[in-house]
Amino acid sequence: MKPMLPSLTFELPIHSDWYYEVKYDGFRAILDWNTQGMELTSRNGKPLLPQFPEIKEFLLTYKEEFKPFLPLRLDGELVFLENPYKGIFSTIQVRGRLKSGKKISEQASKSPCHLMVFDLLIISGNPLYSFNFHKRKKELLKLFQKIGLGTEVEPHEHQLLQLVEAYSDFNDLWEKVVLYDGEGIVAKYKNSPWEEGKRSTQWLKYKNWKYVSCFVTSYDKTNGYFYLGVYNNKKIHPIGQVLFGFKPEEKQALQQTIKQNLQREDSQFIYVLPAICLEVKYLELYENQLREPHFDRFRFDLEPSECTYERFIFQQKNLPENLDITHPDKPLWEKLNIKKADYILYLREASPYILPFLKNRLLTVIRYPHGMFGEAFYQKNCPDYAPEYVQTRNIEGIDYIVCNDLKTLIWLGNQLAIEFHVPFQTINSIGPSEIVFDLDPPSKDAFHLAIKAALLIKEVLDQLQLIGFIKTSGNKGLQIYLPLPENTYSYDDTRLFTGFIAEYLISKDPDSFTIERLKKNRGNRLYVDYVQHGEGKTIVAPYSMRGNERAGVATPLFWEEVDEKLESVSFNLENVLHRIRKSGDPFHHYFQTKQIQPFTPVLEFLKQKKG
Incomplete structure (x- = not known):
């Protein structure tokens, strides 16, 4: 069946009685599951399960839970998730072209895709097309809850069927989409029915455009496309072509200017020297071409020499407007090629x-x-x-x-x-927002002491059912975080716990750990600075860089990474982002943990012990 489609809008789609969903960049897909079997069909009617067998495999692990709700039809987008708000178009395209069964199987296992579900069309054989969007969305949420599926988007979890949340506040969602460099938003009228094959104005897509300042290099007489370029080391670097977005008078004026200033002409193209500057909006760069380019405006204020590849790269990353980056070529590290x-x-x-x-x-x-x-x-x-x-x-x-x-x-x-x-607290907090243990060994060669301390602390946290997160300091140590609910505890309370942990470490291994304040008396032991956790003290933020020779980054870790193989020099500017994309952010659930951290019983026990 043909899916219902949103209409493109360039106006902010903020209206009363509308809801807003993340627009994911992938393949539109409708899932049909009944007692005879399962089908996942693309917008063009092509079967998708042969190319994406991981979706079927995942759904069949919940076969019994789904059985009461069959026949079932779900509407969604098949994507390869980079983060909760963005799918990677190039990856899903490559997957869609694979022919080898072996390669399809390898990719399905190694880099599985997700079916992001945003609508429920049939449940238990009952059609819901005439129900309004808001009601269908409620029924979809209930379905996920009854099946026992999580309802938050988790790119690195095994749950390959995920729910697309509907937001009532456009700005709340838009801020996240821009921050995470997502494709855009789909706005949906609360009372809209689902209409097969219709491009509706009750669904509107609003895209997170990127902008490039470029110049025209040629005009294709056969199809009306204007070819675009920027300068890269004084040579013209082609970036694609644009056809849409022009008003009739703008297109006519541009064509006329090109004809009047042609450098040369052949049967297909009119070529011009770089002179006419444009601003073009597009979604992303795919195979060295602009995806979905639209003319935005003429840039009479720019010289072609200002349309550079370097500027293009900055604009591609959606940096904030009206913020000039000065001296971008300035080298920052002596031994590393980091500008x-x-x-x-x-x-x-x-x-x-x-x-x-x-x-x-x-x-x-x-x-x-x-x-x-x-x-x-x-x-x-x-x-x-x-x-x-x-x-x-x-x-x-x-x-x-x-x-x-x-x-x-x-x-x-x-x-x-x-x-x-x-x-350790926000400007709105009374008391600490977290407990942090800074495990700083006497030298980088003594990093094994930080690992030993961290694992001993983890044992205690597990026994007390406390939830801890760990990161590197970016220098030579490790730091353990315990998120706390806001405005609940004092620094005196937390010092009871940090002091208790310090004493425990020393009792377990006095040759490795000390609370001695004077450096000359510490020897080669790790100093457990539990006093450092106090009002006015600071700690390096997660993912902050450090000013050391290796461009270290204070990097969140998964606890299973903390063993004798871990090295303090492992993580830097060049590999941390790749690590997040591949494995996710180990601090992803940090703030949700604050409300469920069972610290009060531990604190009460320590107070009784002290008393």
């Missing part, structure tokens, strides 16, 4: 994972204005030249920066703030 542009792009890619830990915290940064080639300095006070959008909070005469958004993060990166340090 300022690389660091800015790292911050952009890592922003969904960094920003939650900076949000509403008084920020201390360490700036390296000359990279690793010069002196660094701590900065707490917001400088006078900071732009208006940078939020601050004045505490005891210090005007701290509060980094709650991407624009502020990238601005700080442009200032070459390399390290981001935050306190």
